[in-house]
Amino acid sequence: MKIAILGAGYGGMAAAFDLLRAGQDVTVFESAEAAGGLAAGFKAPGWDWSVERFYHHWFQSDAHMLKLMDDLGLRHKMLFPRPKTVMYHRGKFYPFDSIPAALLYPGLGWGVNKIRFGLVGLYLRLTNNWQPLEQTTVEAWMRKWAGDSVYREMWEPMLVGKFGERYAQQVNMAWMWARLHARTTRLGTYQGGFQAFSDDFAAHLRGLGGKILFSTPVTALQSEADGSWTVRSAAGDQRFDRVLSTTSPGWMARLAPQLPEDYLKGLLELKHLGAVVMVLALRRQLSPQGYYWYNLPKSAGFPYLALVEHTNFVSPEHFGGDHILYMGDYLETDHAYFQMSQEELLERFLPSLARINPDFQPDWVRQSWLFRTPYAQPVPLLNHSRHIPAVRTPLAGLYFASMSQVYPWDRGTNFAVEIGRRAAEMILTDGQA
Structure with missing residues (x-):
């Protein structure tokens, strides 16, 4: 079968991996310049490792990711340090790991x-x-x-x-x-960062004969009279026997408005929050105690939910001596943080760092980056399992697999791999019918 996959995140690539190994003809469309989806990273001059735009780590119990690593022959590149997590209570931080x-x-x-x-x-x-x-x-x-x-x-x-x-x-x-x-208290990463894994994974797919089209957003999906699907993108119109979309529910609804009304309604009624994350490269370590993850209650007055000193998890030597700090929050997309400039957010966030380390000065900041996404955290309400869209859509040959469907599990790369591989199995089974 000739199969299109929309999205080179972990779910899309995991599906492509199984389909290619089963002898199918697979093309992956990705709007970004590189693989990884929400786990993609970036690298500043002088860094040996990449840093994720939105903080990521694995848990030692992430069985689907561990199995995939074994299948790819990359398990030896996984690292599981033991970082320190703390909770805030009445002006002080206490270990909670x-x-x-x-x-x-x-x-x-x-x-x-x-x-x-x-x-x-x-x-x-x-x-x-x-x-x-x-x-x-x-x-x-x-x-x-x-x-x-x-x-x-x-x-x-x-x-x-x-x-x-x-x-x-x-x-x-x-x-x-x-x-x-x-979940476990022991957390994992990949040698070189998550982007290094995404690049290794994409190279493996190409080695199996897969095609990955970067910087190629898909703009529409059209079902044809013969049962095939036309995928419309910057690369032109192409025909496929099957299509798997790993996009957000809202984008899926826009791509395929010919889906039945009840399925479209289910997609559009799913609740989710966006994410706003600022990454700093500091000249000095912020946490003298070596804390990695700070859980910060909103009632304490911090302007973000989580503070993560990444280089208390992996060595600053990988980043040219920079100390990498994340400040992030899950927010509705009409929140002011989605409209504020990077400079405005930096001005809002920096004063809070003196509460972590009284010696902190703004000139510790060597560089900053700001990342935002409207789709980051599904919201599971009562009896949520009744409202999850089926992976097999009502239209023959069209499949949908997103982090909104991994429930009851929370979003994460481990469950993206699971649902991607499950979708691939469905496609193969249906192709034999």
Whole structure:
């Protein structure tokens, strides 16, 4: 079969990999100049490694990514350092990256609160029965089982930070189950950065005979009378037997308006947030304690959700001695941060760094970069599984696989690989029918 894949992110490339190995003729269309999707990176002069535009890491439990690495013969290039994660409480930061650290965290108080916190965490790690959890919200479930105090101190700040005031009380408990059930405190990356992996992956696909068209956005999909599909792009109109789109739901709806009304309605009603991330190259280390990830409650007055000192995870030697810092947030696309200039955001963000290190001075900043995307975090509401669009669309030969469909799991490259490979299996199975 002649197959088109829209998007050279991890989902699209994972699908292309399996299809090519099955002997299919695959062309990948990518609007950007390089592979990687939301995990793509950039490299400044003097850097040996790339830095992701939107911070990324793997978890040691990411089985789909580990399996793909084995299949590609690249597992030896994965690295799993042990970075330090901290939580904010009353003006100070406390380690929160292990069970002993969590038990010592003062924000939970003492006695029964810590016991309930521990029992809830243990239950969610052990149970696989997530379906009943999507029928209630995180707020209702956690208040009942972990207690009001633990909810207010631990989970409410995370929800407000992640989903904003609008959605924080509406997110279903299955989403929280997935985060606590599958994630580990040990985090991973790739030698050279995620862009190095994306480039290695793309080269492997080309070695299998795949075609990847960069800087080639697709503008329309048209079904033909003979069952084939026309893909309209900057490379001209091309015919394919099958098309797999790994774009956002909104863009999928624009590409294929001939989809049935109920499927289009499902695509357009999916909720999601965008992301705004500023990356700094500092002349000095910000965190003297070597902290990697700072969880920052919005109520503490920080102008972003997460502060990540990347070079406390991997060495600054890979970046010409620069210390790499991320400041990021998930926001609705009408938020002011999507309209502000880079200079305005830098002026907004920099004063907060003195709260991390009182010695910080603006002249520590050697260079800055700003990245924004309107589609970064799906919002799972009650009974979300009933509203997920099928990978097989109602139109024969057209498939859709996005991070909005990996539920109950949260977005991430591991689950992008899983859904991409699942879509490829569907395409192959349908092709034999």
